[in-house]
Amino acid sequence: MAISIPQPSSTADKPRVPVSVDFALQGGGAHGAFAWGVLDRMLQEPWLTIDGLSGTSAGAMNAAVLSDGFAEGGAEGARVALERFWRRVSDAALMSPLRRAPLDILMGRWTMDNSPAFIALDMASRLFSPYDTNPANINPLRDILAESIDFARLARSDVHVFVTATNVRTGRPRVFRNADMTPDALLASACLPMMFQAIEIDGEAYWDGGFSGNPTISPLVRESSADDTILIQINPVERVGTPRTARDILNRENEIAFNAPLLKELRMIALLRQVADPGHSEGALWASMRMHRIASPAMTDLGYSSKLNAEWAFLCMLRDEGRRCADTFLAEHGHDLGRRATFDLDYLLEGI
Numbered sequence: 501m502a503i504s505i506p507q508p509s510s511t512a513d514k515p516r517v518p519v520s521v522d523f524a525l526q527g528g529g530a531h532g533a534f535a536w537g538v539l540d541r542m543l544q545e546p547w548l549t550i551d552g553l554s555g556t557s558a559g560a561m562n563a564a565v566l567s568d569g570f571a572e573g574g575a576e577g578a579r580v581a582l583e584r585f586w587r588r589v590s591d592a593a594l595m596s597p598l599r600r601a602p603l604d605i606l607m608g609r610w611t612m613d614n615s616p617a618f619i620a621l622d623m624a625s626r627l628f629s630p631y632d633t634n635p636a637n638i639n640p641l642r643d644i645l646a647e648s649i650d651f652a653r654l655a656r657s658d659v660h661v662f663v664t665a666t667n668v669r670t671g672r673p674r675v676f677r678n679a680d681m682t683p684d685a686l687l688a689s690a691c692l693p694m695m696f697q698a699i700e701i702d703g704e705a706y707w708d709g710g711f712s713g714n715p716t717i718s719p720l721v722r723e724s725s726a727d728d729t730i731l732i733q734i735n736p737v738e739r740v741g742t743p744r745t746a747r748d749i750l751n752r753e754n755e756i757a758f759n760a761p762l763l764k765e766l767r768m769i770a771l772l773r774q775v776a777d778p779g780h781s782e783g784a785l786w787a788s789m790r791m792h793r794i795a796s797p798a799m800t801d802l803g804y805s806s807k808l809n810a811e812w813a814f815l816c817m818l819r820d821e822g823r824r825c826a827d828t829f830l831a832e833h834g835h836d837l838g839r840r841a842t843f844d845l846d847y848l849l850e851g852i
Contacts, residue, residue, distance in 0.1 A: 516547035527557020529807030537822020552724035593810035664709035673712035
């Protein structure tokens with residue numbers, strides 16, 4: 501059952517017929533604060549109803565926090581919960597050696613490429629595994645998640661949450677739902693293998709869900725009643741120029757790898773739309789999904805190292821950019837929700 505957002509709209513002049521939507525939330529470390537901003541703005545629209553949230557890594561945490569906050573206090577509860585979560589992330593990083601270099605601060609750059617701690621971490625990750633550098637498997641996010649989410653309440657929430665992690669043994673995705681959500685499930689979805697030890701759940705080891713779905717669209721098609729899915733895109737699909745430094749090459753390699761599973765699912769939707777008869781079962785569900793996207797060119801300007809930047813000012817900048825992009829989307833395409841897709845997927849079929 502979808503939950504209607506009872507928050508007064510800041511833009512609507514007259515009531516609208518409610519539209520049920522899903523959100524697909526990409527991961528990207530601190531860049532997930534952009535999705536926080538988009539969700540914060542969308543939660544202010546009384547004519548939107550939320551049915552499902554599919555997320556990976558930071559997107560998974562945004563989804564779980566929002567759903568739990570919704571169960572506790574509706575739209576305002578969800579907004580408060582999201583801000584509280586990101587504030588805790590920032591507070592936990594106050595004593596971290598991962599800080600911007602003085603020159604970057606002076607120049608107003610959010611990158612940590614010149615941070616001695618980041619450079620040391622980057623070099624160490626190419627030589628040593630997290631089993632060497634962090635044998636105690638300490639992860640401050642575990643306590644933050646335990647403080648931020650009531651998992652028993654999340655299990656009962658009517659906002660469906662789908663969190664993807666990658667099974668290390670099989671390479672296949674596993675989707676965790678409300679009833680089986682735990683801190684470990686969320687940590688598994690965000691487990692970059694060169695930074696954290698694999699998370700073991702039910703005797704299986706899991707890595708970051710981005711390897712197999714960033715995020716996964718399938719459960720939104722199969723288990724949600726909404727026909728509109730809004731993709732909040734954090735990782736750039738296209739990037740101008742050929743990377744030439746080792747760091748830029750690695751960053752682009754990761755972007756391509758983490759976007760590939762999502763693009764595969766979007767291509768399937770595009771293909772099914774072009775066939776004369778997609779069928780009357782699952783094929784028809786895929787073909788009928790109306791896709792939308794909210795993204796920002798500003799994300800292309802942010803390098804890999806800024807994904808580890810948890811300064812509150814940086815997170816708020818990303819939040820505000822997310823709210824701005826959501827405002828633009830609502831102004832340009834809000835009337836299309838519930839009627840037609842606004843994300844043209846046909847270009848994904850070029851060259852196939």
